[in-house]
Amino acid sequence: MSESEKNNISYIINELGEDRELYFNAIAPPIIQTSNFAFDKVNDLRKAFQDESSAYLYSRGINPTVDILRKKLAALDGAEDCLVFNSGAAAIFASVLANVKAGDNIVSVDKPYTWAQKMFNDILPRFNVTTTYIDGRNIENFERAILPNTSLVYLESPNSWDFALQDLKAVADLAKAEGITTICDNSYCSPLYQKPIEFGIDMVLQSATKYIGGHSDTVAGVLSGSKKMITKIFNSEYMNIGSGIQPFNAWLLIRGLRTLPARLDRITLSTYQLVNFLKQHPKVEQVIFPFDENFPQYELAKQQMKGACGLLSFIIKATDINQIEKFCESLQHILMAVSWGGHESLVIPKCASIKPEEFNVENKEHRMLRLYIGLEEPDYLIKDLQQAFEKI
Numbered sequence: 001m002s003e004s005e006k007n008n009i010s011y012i013i014n015e016l017g018e019d020r021e022l023y024f025n026a027i028a029p030p031i032i033q034t035s036n037f038a039f040d041k042v043n044d045l046r047k048a049f050q051d052e053s054s055a056y057l058y059s060r061g062i063n064p065t066v067d068i069l070r071k072k073l074a075a076l077d078g079a080e081d082c083l084v085f086n087s088g089a090a091a092i093f094a095s096v097l098a099n100v101k102a103g104d105n106i107v108s109v110d111k112p113y114t115w116a117q118k119m120f121n122d123i124l125p126r127f128n129v130t131t132t133y134i135d136g137r138n139i140e141n142f143e144r145a146i147l148p149n150t151s152l153v154y155l156e157s158p159n160s161w162d163f164a165l166q167d168l169k170a171v172a173d174l175a176k177a178e179g180i181t182t183i184c185d186n187s188y189c190s191p192l193y194q195k196p197i198e199f200g201i202d203m204v205l206q207s208a209t210k211y212i213g214g215h216s217d218t219v220a221g222v223l224s225g226s227k228k229m230i231t232k233i234f235n236s237e238y239m240n241i242g243s244g245i246q247p248f249n250a251w252l253l254i255r256g257l258r259t260l261p262a263r264l265d266r267i268t269l270s271t272y273q274l275v276n277f278l279k280q281h282p283k284v285e286q287v288i289f290p291f292d293e294n295f296p297q298y299e300l301a302k303q304q305m306k307g308a309c310g311l312l313s314f315i316i317k318a319t320d321i322n323q324i325e326k327f328c329e330s331l332q333h334i335l336m337a338v339s340w341g342g343h344e345s346l347v348i349p350k351c352a353s354i355k356p357e358e359f360n361v362e363n364k365e366h367r368m369l370r371l372y373i374g375l376e377e378p379d380y381l382i383k384d385l386q387q388a389f390e391k392i
Contacts, residue, residue, distance in 0.1 A: 017071035031251045032064045065247040076191035079224035088207030089115035090243035091221030107145045108154040109136035136166040155184040172200030193307040210341025214256040218249045268309035273378040285315040321359040323392040330388040340372035
């Protein structure tokens with residue numbers, strides 16, 4: 001098989017890692033739901049103790065079902081190896097913890113994912129690790145923020161509310177010149193629409209709860225990188241924290257991968273229809289979407305992303321918080337919930353994260369709603385949005 005065939009997405013999703021002759025030629029791989037594995041020879045057990053990444057010993061470490069998933073996800077990211085965690089937050093925690101020591105500094109994009117920010121603000125300061133937050137849209141901000149003790153640059157491109165991007169190649173080049181490790185949260189794009197490792201980023205992580213799973217029925221996180229880095233994290237943070245994914249959840253993600261391209265294609269087509277509807281609606285002040293021509297970083301988005309789908313934000317024309325709440329509570333088919341990437345469309349208002357008395361109508365962010373477009377018919381969703389707009 002040629003290299004191009006090995007890198008083909010159809011091969012990765014449907015065949016890579018699946019040695020069907022080992023399990024009765026079953027089309028779907030089995031769920032190896034076991035906690036531990038037996039050995040015939042003491043020496044084999046001894047070798048497993050010495051290097052648990054080299055043998056099936058205990059499912060906290062490696063497991064056959066999880067291994068199939070790891071091979072597929074690493075290949076999709078264009079990485080040498082990957083680890084799969086029981087949440088995206090666990091992947092963030094392990095990747096950061098593995099690359100800082102007492103006295104280090106982290107440079108992070110402003111307003112990262114909640115649990116990344118909590119780690120930077122609440123946990124790492126206990127060990128004298130500081131974090132400098134910057135507007136990552138400008139490479140000069142990275143240059144100014146890097147200190148002699150900076151060991152890590154944390155990116156999220158795009159982020160999941162205003163979709164600010166970072167120039168991944170420029171940041172990677174800068175960090176490598178300074179001997180600094182880079183991590184990028186790629187949850188918005190998935191590996192199909194962006195591959196940060198191709199731009200020189202050291203590690204890429206994502207919430208597999210989103211597009212990889214695709215059915216809103218399992219929680220997981222993925223961390224991909226070099227074999228050396230992944231082995232280092234496996235032998236320390238991954239095993240010590242015990243945050244690896246369980247075999248059944250890994251199997252659900254393998255199932256989700258089978259339809260990933262088809263789901264993203266469908267969601268992408270629907271998203272453009274919803275964007276056009278919202279841009280023309282008199283009660284919408286602004287639509288924020290990376291592949292909209294009015295998006296401030298539109299050219300960079302096209303340069304480093306193959307596509308954008310599903311997740312957008314819009315600013316509603318409202319005079320008070322009650323109108324926003326009325327709009328959300330009037331939706332009949334679009335559910336109000338966190339996350340994205342599943343079969344169902346979702347909405348979440350920014351004002352849910354603030355106290356009602358703190359609401360400021362002049363603050364656009366307080367009037368922001370995040371919308372995820374799922375697999376429903378676009379007309380079905382547009383009608384739901386229209387009737388909710390009419391209520392306000």
